[in-house]
Amino acid sequence: xxxxxxxxxxxxxxLKLEAxxxxxxxxxxxxxxxxxEALNQYTFKVNPAATKIDIKNAVEKLFExxxxxxxxxxxxxxxxxxxxxxxxxxxxxxxxxxxxxxxxIDFF
Numbered sequence: 001x002x003x004x005x006x007x008x009x010x011x012x013x014x015l016k017l018e019a020x021x022x023x024x025x026x027x028x029x030x031x032x033x034x035x036x037e038a039l040n041q042y043t044f045k046v047n048p049a050a051t052k053i054d055i056k057n058a059v060e061k062l063f064e065x066x067x068x069x070x071x072x073x074x075x076x077x078x079x080x081x082x083x084x085x086x087x088x089x090x091x092x093x094x095x096x097x098x099x100x101x102x103x104x105i106d107f108f
Contacts (some may be wrong), residue, residue, distance in 0.1 A: 015049050022050045022058035026107055027094070041098045042105055048074070048093045055095045065103040071096045 026032075027043040035041040046055055052070040059067050073096075077089040099105070 017047060017050055017054055017058075019058040019061045022047050022054050023062060026105075028107055035096075036105070039098070040103070041096050044095045044097065046072070046093050046095045048091070050093070050095075052095075055097065059097050063105050065105060066100040067097055068100040069098040071098075 024045045024047060027045055029043070032043045035043065042059075044055070044059070050058075052072060055070050055072070056067045059065065059070075073094045075092050075094055077091045080087050080089055
């Protein structure tokens, strides 16, 4: 708890992201649609530098809903072969956001 309080009281150093820079895109998948209907959870691809607090504030600001919980995953890039050379896909960050009460986000 002491770390979170220190982070909020920081002197402004570090990266400050706007709401539209935190949420890169919603992930509309079959599993994501089930989660949104049954569990009131939505999945987003987010900026790798964003924290859970940044994600919560961005979702509340952009979609005008109340957020109950944020879970994040850092997805590692996979090795891929391109013709005769070997490469790697980019690593990315995924956030699963649970909304409070009867709040909903309409993507369509």
